[in-house]
Amino acid sequence: MKYTEGAEIRDTKAPDGPIEERWEKRKFSAKLVNPANKRKLQVIVVGTGLAGGSAAATLGELGYNVKSFCYQDSPRRAHSIAAQGGINAAKNYRGDGDSIYRLFYDTVKGGDFRARESNVYRLAQVSVNIIDQAVAQGVPFAREYGGLLDTRSFGGAQVSRTFYARGQTGQQLLLGAYQALERQVAAGTVEMFTRHEMLELIVSDGRARGIIVRDMVTGEIERHMADAVVLATGGYGNVFYLSTNAKGCNTTAIWRAHEQGAYFANPCYTQIHPTCIPVSGEYQSKLTLMSESLRNDGRVWVPVAAGDTRAPGDIPEAERDYYLERIYPAFGNLVPRDIASRAAKNVCDEGRGVGPGGLGVYLDFRDAINRLGRDAVEKKYGNLFEMYERITGEDPYTQPMRIYPAVHYTMGGLWVDYDLQSTIPGLFVIGEANFSDHGANRLGASALMQGLADGYFVLPTTIGDYLANGPYGEVDEEVVAEAEIKVRTKIDKLLSVNGTRTPDSFHRELGRIMWEYCGMERTEESLRKALELIPSLREEFWRDVKVSGTAEELNQVLEKAGRVADFFDLAELMCLDALVRTESCGGHFRAESQDADGEALRDDEHFAHVSAWEHTPEGPVLHKEPLEYEYVKMSQRSYK
Amino acid sequence: MNLTLKAWRQSGPKDSGRMVTYQAKDVSPDMSFLEMLDVVNEQLILAGDDPIAFDHDCREGICGMCGMVINGVAHGEQRATTTCQLHMRHFEDGATVTIEPWRAAPFPVVKDLVVDRSAFDRIIQAGGFVSVPAGSAPDAHSLPVRKEDADDAFDAATCIGCGACVAACPNGSASLFTAAKITHLSLLPQGQPERIARAKSMVDQMDAEGFGGCTNTGECTAVCPKGIPLDTIARMNSDYLKANAK
Amino acid sequence: MTATIERGSATAPVTSPAKASPPSTPKKTGGFLGSSNGKKVVMAVTGAIMVGFLALHMLGNLKIFLGNDSFNEYAHALRTLGEPLVPYRTVLTVLEAILLISVVLHMWAAISLARRAGRARPVKYVAKKSQAQGYTTHIMRWGGVTIALYLVWHLLDLTFGVVNPKGFDSSPADRMIAGFQPERWWVTLIYVIALVMVGLHLRHGLWSGFQTLGWAKDRRRTLKLAAGAVSAVIVLGFLAPPIAIMIGFGK
Numbered sequence A: 001m002k003y004t005e006g007a008e009i010r011d012t013k014a015p016d017g018p019i020e021e022r023w024e025k026r027k028f029s030a031k032l033v034n035p036a037n038k039r040k041l042q043v044i045v046v047g048t049g050l051a052g053g054s055a056a057a058t059l060g061e062l063g064y065n066v067k068s069f070c071y072q073d074s075p076r077r078a079h080s081i082a083a084q085g086g087i088n089a090a091k092n093y094r095g096d097g098d099s100i101y102r103l104f105y106d107t108v109k110g111g112d113f114r115a116r117e118s119n120v121y122r123l124a125q126v127s128v129n130i131i132d133q134a135v136a137q138g139v140p141f142a143r144e145y146g147g148l149l150d151t152r153s154f155g156g157a158q159v160s161r162t163f164y165a166r167g168q169t170g171q172q173l174l175l176g177a178y179q180a181l182e183r184q185v186a187a188g189t190v191e192m193f194t195r196h197e198m199l200e201l202i203v204s205d206g207r208a209r210g211i212i213v214r215d216m217v218t219g220e221i222e223r224h225m226a227d228a229v230v231l232a233t234g235g236y237g238n239v240f241y242l243s244t245n246a247k248g249c250n251t252t253a254i255w256r257a258h259e260q261g262a263y264f265a266n267p268c269y270t271q272i273h274p275t276c277i278p279v280s281g282e283y284q285s286k287l288t289l290m291s292e293s294l295r296n297d298g299r300v301w302v303p304v305a306a307g308d309t310r311a312p313g314d315i316p317e318a319e320r321d322y323y324l325e326r327i328y329p330a331f332g333n334l335v336p337r338d339i340a341s342r343a344a345k346n347v348c349d350e351g352r353g354v355g356p357g358g359l360g361v362y363l364d365f366r367d368a369i370n371r372l373g374r375d376a377v378e379k380k381y382g383n384l385f386e387m388y389e390r391i392t393g394e395d396p397y398t399q400p401m402r403i404y405p406a407v408h409y410t411m412g413g414l415w416v417d418y419d420l421q422s423t424i425p426g427l428f429v430i431g432e433a434n435f436s437d438h439g440a441n442r443l444g445a446s447a448l449m450q451g452l453a454d455g456y457f458v459l460p461t462t463i464g465d466y467l468a469n470g471p472y473g474e475v476d477e478e479v480v481a482e483a484e485i486k487v488r489t490k491i492d493k494l495l496s497v498n499g500t501r502t503p504d505s506f507h508r509e510l511g512r513i514m515w516e517y518c519g520m521e522r523t524e525e526s527l528r529k530a531l532e533l534i535p536s537l538r539e540e541f542w543r544d545v546k547v548s549g550t551a552e553e554l555n556q557v558l559e560k561a562g563r564v565a566d567f568f569d570l571a572e573l574m575c576l577d578a579l580v581r582t583e584s585c586g587g588h589f590r591a592e593s594q595d596a597d598g599e600a601l602r603d604d605e606h607f608a609h610v611s612a613w614e615h616t617p618e619g620p621v622l623h624k625e626p627l628e629y630e631y632v633k634m635s636q637r638s639y640k
Numbered sequence B: 001m002n003l004t005l006k007a008w009r010q011s012g013p014k015d016s017g018r019m020v021t022y023q024a025k026d027v028s029p030d031m032s033f034l035e036m037l038d039v040v041n042e043q044l045i046l047a048g049d050d051p052i053a054f055d056h057d058c059r060e061g062i063c064g065m066c067g068m069v070i071n072g073v074a075h076g077e078q079r080a081t082t083t084c085q086l087h088m089r090h091f092e093d094g095a096t097v098t099i100e101p102w103r104a105a106p107f108p109v110v111k112d113l114v115v116d117r118s119a120f121d122r123i124i125q126a127g128g129f130v131s132v133p134a135g136s137a138p139d140a141h142s143l144p145v146r147k148e149d150a151d152d153a154f155d156a157a158t159c160i161g162c163g164a165c166v167a168a169c170p171n172g173s174a175s176l177f178t179a180a181k182i183t184h185l186s187l188l189p190q191g192q193p194e195r196i197a198r199a200k201s202m203v204d205q206m207d208a209e210g211f212g213g214c215t216n217t218g219e220c221t222a223v224c225p226k227g228i229p230l231d232t233i234a235r236m237n238s239d240y241l242k243a244n245a246k
Numbered sequence C: 001m002t003a004t005i006e007r008g009s010a011t012a013p014v015t016s017p018a019k020a021s022p023p024s025t026p027k028k029t030g031g032f033l034g035s036s037n038g039k040k041v042v043m044a045v046t047g048a049i050m051v052g053f054l055a056l057h058m059l060g061n062l063k064i065f066l067g068n069d070s071f072n073e074y075a076h077a078l079r080t081l082g083e084p085l086v087p088y089r090t091v092l093t094v095l096e097a098i099l100l101i102s103v104v105l106h107m108w109a110a111i112s113l114a115r116r117a118g119r120a121r122p123v124k125y126v127a128k129k130s131q132a133q134g135y136t137t138h139i140m141r142w143g144g145v146t147i148a149l150y151l152v153w154h155l156l157d158l159t160f161g162v163v164n165p166k167g168f169d170s171s172p173a174d175r176m177i178a179g180f181q182p183e184r185w186w187v188t189l190i191y192v193i194a195l196v197m198v199g200l201h202l203r204h205g206l207w208s209g210f211q212t213l214g215w216a217k218d219r220r221r222t223l224k225l226a227a228g229a230v231s232a233v234i235v236l237g238f239l240a241p242p243i244a245i246m247i248g249f250g251k
Ligand SMILES: Cc1cc2nc3c(=O)[nH]c(=O)nc-3n(C[C@H](O)[C@H](O)[C@H](O)COP(=O)(O)OP(=O)(O)OC[C@H]3O[C@@H](n4cnc5c(N)ncnc54)[C@H](O)[C@@H]3O)c2cc1C
Pocket: A046, A047, A048, A049, A050, A051, A052, A053, A069, A070, A071, A072, A075, A077, A078, A079, A080, A081, A082, A083, A084, A085, A086, A087, A169, A170, A196, A197, A198, A199, A232, A233, A234, A235, A244, A245, A246, A249, A250, A252, A253, A289, A408, A409, A430, A431, A432, A433, A444, A445, A446, A447, A448, A449, A451
């Protein structure tokens, strides 16, 4: 796949000056919309996860007219609901040395120096308000006997700053945002469109002015216009078919925006989560995550000898290799995700993996149960253990869990500036859908933080600035009609192929290509291979896919086919991005770039930049946004 | 293993629907129930038939999107389990499995096993929230909460809004769902100011949606994947009475 | 081709969404008594009144064991309660009226809740398996009907004496003893069946009432046990006299 290099991105609109003051400064410089005018302004928010839900609710509270969209039957079901472990905040309620600065530092370092300092600092600042907001909404965080909030430590951090609600933190936070959203629906400021899928962005006069959606129940194609559009459509991990994402997670919304001119940044940065339940068969439809909080008390090991097939209980202590504790004595089982994942892959590659196919390592609670007692372990992790047992039919209290890495989160996404605005004016992108704050690797419990920071606090301020500079005039009817025709044409095409393979079978095959050649470890060769395979599979898709039913009804096959079609295009860009970035960093591990110990080796001289891809008819154009570090000194990440 | 499926097929809200029999062959015991349906559907698609529509998303028991009545039991016979978390190892080879949608007037069938649960959203709209605009919250530690209260509130708050309670209730009552939210918020100090008004408006909305009244038969809690306890209904009733005493 | 519908105008200021439709304004609830919860409260309160009556009634019946006179005196005492402040049978009549109103309200609420439930599930399940005490709905509704039918018979039998061998102009004790003679075993059988129904009705009804009134928050298990015990006592207490009579007591 050919690409060209375009102009560098120099300005991200972040104010200058001391980093602590930048957000204050931006807030002050942002223009305000007269309250009376807010009612006349229409904002579209696509997505009702932590990011979209909180944004739509807050914009409604501020008095804007909001239209909120999601593909599920209720906004409460957005995939944020599945987050288990917790949410970070620099509250320092423990007095264990945490601070805004430390959270900022940990996040920049955790992201392997591929995130923007200004954004990350703001995130750390705002994190504090998120907890206050959530508690006031009635989010039932875990508490201690004194009635104060409990916290725990999470991968990649040595302080205890993760707030949690048993193993259902995402659920509780999302329900908080959902309830705030429904309150606005009742108040009439937000109009909710469930079971509506965004299929196209309307760009008129260079500005995002609306979307084309399909009512998934009736099949009607609808146009919705607005003064600004916010995308909060989550991650695209499902490009791998098997991932911890919900079945409906897709790239359609952001890919459409990308095709309309929004840059796509760092598509190749994918997070592989170390603690998932291993695959058990061909028919498997998704992978289930076990919260990494389990690594607080569980010990990861494999047999010392390759090919050891004894039952775990029969392997004596001396013949177990607690490899994380061995290789990374300072962080032990709590090393960041990318490191833990790759270590697991390495031991499995050495033939020391356990379970079917040798694709698994043990996560053992024996010592924790002996030390704390079964009850204490059950209190902390009961629901996770139950979930494990339900899926595998094995009892983790008596037998170590088997875990294996799985695709979990995508750090890449649409490029946005400090205001969370994409390269299309009026198109804002928040939550996992943008690329902004995590660099090449996201620390545990930081996505919830980012989604809510964007939705409750950042976007409502910055979008006001954009809207205050309006109005932006009439929308070009022609453009709208064109967008609609594009959508209809694609639907008709999908329905008319009438081939012999289901969309799912294509998706599965695409996923296998991506996992094999653009997964945990990437090489020039593997990526070139993927770049050959993907286009030919896509060609076959458009020639041989079978979509049953019609467009005028609830048609889940059609929905699926549309999403898979977009995944093909995205997959190609991901592989290209991975190919161009010849360094290893965070979640992107190029086998060619490693140090003597097999650790990821960054190449700061050539790659200390964000890769922002522009879509053009002539092919992708790469724009680099240089990353400068004024506060955190770039260093080789070490967790030893 | 091989199974005979008797599944409800209904092409839309106006269709009257019927049970249709399918054969599911070579089902692996490690499959989840939905994965088994995926396989059946793949075959239906290739045969040019309409696959069986069913709602699902997270497939890990938390989004509340999935749900069907399996062999007469909402979410199937395994306790405290959503349909997506139900595995085929709990079925016997050669068994016949009936699959029906949630049946309740306020949950009209959209297609096959897909129903419209927006009534639940409207119940929440009626008052299932604490009114705090973003940015106006006091420090999280300004109001300690007894651990027991926080834990009980959490237990109630784990409701995933799946609707199994309604499906199982002989009266088609949404009491468990509504009570779970009322209980969650009424156990926390943050929920107090709006507590009484909330109970009244949410219960009234539940009636207005056309759900039945609760006669305390306890079917709901028995099928609830999150084990929401019946105490929540007592708490709801108590708050509702207080609201009406005013 | 699919149909298009357009929402929102294509210019910057857009019409505000359907503001007047916060669905939080319920269609119609008809106030407290119209609400399902309100009706449940009616059931619970009237049920409690009836249970109170039953308890007293049972104790009174047990007086037969102290001799016919004791029983007749009690029946008489009931009628002269409050005398001379109020005329003969006033208090009793008032109590009877309250009881009658309770029965009527109780039945009204039961019927309207049952109809509501019927409307909430217009399409029945092809297969439905209970996961809890599946018999309760049936026992409460059909059991209630059985009890009501029984009441009619019972009043004709022992209050008005219409179907009693001793007729209306006899003493209550005579009526009772005559009614349950062994050759009239089927009468006793009716009573036994009815009382089992009453027992089952109360077993669920008692704790259900507490739940409805919101008093069952943390003590459900205890309450259920207590409800079972009270129902058993009531059933046994009621059945003792007829059975005793049948096997020869009072001859
Ligand atoms: C299993 C799991 C566990 C996790 N645990 C943690 C954790 O412990 N801590 C942490 O910080 N992070 C965690 N994460 C990551 C975190 O949950 C997500 O990154 C975050 O919730 C994403 O939120 P979001 O609002 O951006 O998107 P989502 O919550 O994914 O919401 C996307 C929304 O967009 C809508 N949408 C998508 N496409 C369309 C379309 N085309 N048209 C219309 N609507 C559309 C969807 O309906 C949905 O409402 C976890 C993730 C997973 C998968």
